[in-house]
Amino acid sequence: MSADGPPGRLFKNISAKIASIPMILTAVVVFLGGTLWTVIYSFTDSKLLPRLNFVGLAQYERLWSTPRWIVSIENLAIYGILSLIFSFVIGFLLAALLDQQIRFENTFRTIFLYPFALSFIVTGLVWQWILNPDFGLQHIIRGLGWENFTFNPLYDARLVMFGIVLAGLWQGTGLIMCLMLAGLRGIDEDIWKAARVEGIPTWKTYLFIVIPMMRPVFVTTLVIVMAGIVKLYDLVVAMTAGGPGTASEVPAKYVYEFMFRAQNLGQGFAASTMMLLSVAVVVIPWAYLEFGGKRRG
Amino acid sequence: MANPDMLATTLAATDVMGRAEPRGARPRKTLSRRNVMLYGVLIVVALYYLLPLYVMLVTSLKGMPEIRLGGIFAPPMEITFEPWVKAWSEACTGLNCDGLSRGFWNSVRITIPSVALSIAIASINGYALANWRFKGANTFFAILIFGAFVPYQVMLYPIVILLREIGLYGTLTGLVIVHTIFGMPILTLLFRNYFASVPEELFKAARVDGAGFWGIYFKIMLPMSLPIFVVAIILQVTGIWNDFLFGVVYTKPDTYPMTVQLNNIVNSVTGVKEYNVNMAATIITGLVPLTIYFISGKLFVRGIAAGAVKG
Numbered sequence: 001m002s003a004d005g006p007p008g009r010l011f012k013n014i015s016a017k018i019a020s021i022p023m024i025l026t027a028v029v030v031f032l033g034g035t036l037w038t039v040i041y042s043f044t045d046s047k048l049l050p051r052l053n054f055v056g057l058a059q060y061e062r063l064w065s066t067p068r069w070i071v072s073i074e075n076l077a078i079y080g081i082l083s084l085i086f087s088f089v090i091g092f093l094l095a096a097l098l099d100q101q102i103r104f105e106n107t108f109r110t111i112f113l114y115p116f117a118l119s120f121i122v123t124g125l126v127w128q129w130i131l132n133p134d135f136g137l138q139h140i141i142r143g144l145g146w147e148n149f150t151f152n153p154l155y156d157a158r159l160v161m162f163g164i165v166l167a168g169l170w171q172g173t174g175l176i177m178c179l180m181l182a183g184l185r186g187i188d189e190d191i192w193k194a195a196r197v198e199g200i201p202t203w204k205t206y207l208f209i210v211i212p213m214m215r216p217v218f219v220t221t222l223v224i225v226m227a228g229i230v231k232l233y234d235l236v237v238a239m240t241a242g243g244p245g246t247a248s249e250v251p252a253k254y255v256y257e258f259m260f261r262a263q264n265l266g267q268g269f270a271a272s273t274m275m276l277l278s279v280a281v282v283v284i285p286w287a288y289l290e291f292g293g294k295r296r297g
Numbered sequence: 298m299a300n301p302d303m304l305a306t307t308l309a310a311t312d313v314m315g316r317a318e319p320r321g322a323r324p325r326k327t328l329s330r331r332n333v334m335l336y337g338v339l340i341v342v343a344l345y346y347l348l349p350l351y352v353m354l355v356t357s358l359k360g361m362p363e364i365r366l367g368g369i370f371a372p373p374m375e376i377t378f379e380p381w382v383k384a385w386s387e388a389c390t391g392l393n394c395d396g397l398s399r400g401f402w403n404s405v406r407i408t409i410p411s412v413a414l415s416i417a418i419a420s421i422n423g424y425a426l427a428n429w430r431f432k433g434a435n436t437f438f439a440i441l442i443f444g445a446f447v448p449y450q451v452m453l454y455p456i457v458i459l460l461r462e463i464g465l466y467g468t469l470t471g472l473v474i475v476h477t478i479f480g481m482p483i484l485t486l487l488f489r490n491y492f493a494s495v496p497e498e499l500f501k502a503a504r505v506d507g508a509g510f511w512g513i514y515f516k517i518m519l520p521m522s523l524p525i526f527v528v529a530i531i532l533q534v535t536g537i538w539n540d541f542l543f544g545v546v547y548t549k550p551d552t553y554p555m556t557v558q559l560n561n562i563v564n565s566v567t568g569v570k571e572y573n574v575n576m577a578a579t580i581i582t583g584l585v586p587l588t589i590y591f592i593s594g595k596l597f598v599r600g601i602a603a604g605a606v607k608g
Contacts (some may be wrong), residue, residue, distance in 0.1 A: 031444030119539030
């Protein structure tokens with residue numbers, strides 16, 4: 001009867017430990033083990049099957065001399081920078097507008113956020129249809145009289161990433177708006193009162209008082225959004241399948257192609273390790289700042 | 298009488314008529330103009346957000362001749378549900394011509410066990426982490442959270458090997474395990490934070506009464522935490538239903554989830570493009586998460602906020 005006496009620490013721990021076995025296995029075997037495994041095998045010449053024949057940095061040298069990878073990186077940079085800037089600006093503006101004690105706030109918020117519930121595949125296919133040159137936006141505007149109007153991003157190698165950004169923004173901005181709104185609601189009402197008494201215009205209050213106060217919200221949102229950007233894959237597959245040519249290739253797609261199509265595992269591992277590196281550069285300093293200083297009890 | 302608002306309005310009125318230079322803080326006399334601007338902008342943006350949904354819907358209700366004739370924004374002259382029927386039961390992917398229904402049922406068979414399993418495991422994890430902290434627990438938890446940020450691509454292949462070893466590669470069960478694994482970081486965080494907010498006294502009282510690990514979990518924690526379970530279910534159902542990458546990597550054509558099949562139907566290069574069928578298929582795939590979203594409302598927002606805000 002263990003329930004009678006105070007159960008010893010060891011006994012109490014055993015229950016919790018047994019219950020935590022799935023978590024421990026996932027953390028250690030899959031996340032930690034899997035990551036290390038991929039990193040180690042990225043230094044081998046694995047082709048169809050993984051094998052431990054080390055070739056140093058050869059896979060990385062090949063990776064960085066492959067035009068397709070360079071295009072992928074450039075595309076990710078374009079997508080990342082544009083979607084960061086626009087989603088933050090639009091998301092914050094929408095949040096600020098919704099924070100004006102307006103009526104139907106819930107309705108507006110529901111509308112701005114619903115794309116976020118959809119899959120990237122659905123989003124990509126809808127926008128592929130809207131941007132269809134023969135039936136979509138271009139066709140409509142030409143029909144209105146501008147005969148020479150051209151807006152055909154999905155079939156234009158120079159513009160294709162902008163088309164993808166357009167769809168990505170439509171889907172993702174609502175999330176940023178929601179997080180920003182939560183941040184704005186966290187600002188003490190007295191700050192606003194004080195600013196009003198001082199006669200500071202609203203836009204200045206936002207720019208110089210509220211936004212600096214919301215720094216933690218911005219940083220957290222930034223990390224989440226950036227981690228999401230690196231994963232960009234489904235949207236591209238649905239909208240362009242990487243085309244025209246390889247004009248809209250992205251790293252995640254490069255990894256998939258080399259691992260599961262081209263039977264060149266080593267390249268896939270090297271490319272995915274580069275993805276890991278890029279995330280680490282963002283996340284580690286953030287985690288250090290966020291969790292390093294203060295210890296949670 | 299000395300209502301400050303009224304005073305401000307009166308002052309503003311004298312301002313307009315009298316002096317050219319106003320002094321002090323700007324009074325809120327332009328309330329109505331400001332509101333027109335505010336609501337105007339919000340409505341325009343809302344229309345922009347709704348446009349794709351509208352385009353999807355009207356396209357799916359038109360016949361192909363009408364689509365070739367008119368613009369994508371025009372409402373259908375003659376409503377037809379044929380594209381929906383065709384998308385559901387006849388659309389082709391490769392050699393299979395039994396429509397999206399196959400993918401739909403695959404997705405159902407993937408989503409339900411994945412959601413149940415991942416939430417069961419994560420809630421127990423969260424409970425153990427919050428109330429029964431053992432040595433090293435936080436280290437494992439830190440690794441788990443780190444796993445949430447690692448790009449999936451890094452872990453794709455090791456998991457292929459693991460699944461192949463246990464003979465589940467390419468099966469629905471295998472995909473359920475994958476979803477359980479990748480749902481664990483965020484869900485564990487969610488439950489840990491929730492259980493940590495339960496008053497300590499309650500927990501101690503139950504301990505004094507002789508309840509153990511499972512007793513407290515089933516008799517006290519579980520009944521108290523219904524809201525967080527609902528949030529977790531919303532988060533997982535939409536996330537798993539919308540997944541594409543894991544579906545494509547860990548299943549075979551027969552077991553493809555709906556998103557993968559949808560992409561194959563729409564982006565297949567063979568045959569004449571039937572845009573109305575494509576849009577019907579797209580909207581059908583989006584219907585499950587959209588329904589959940591519109592029904593759950595605030596809880597959905599809570600779910601993503603919980604997913605976003607640190608522990």
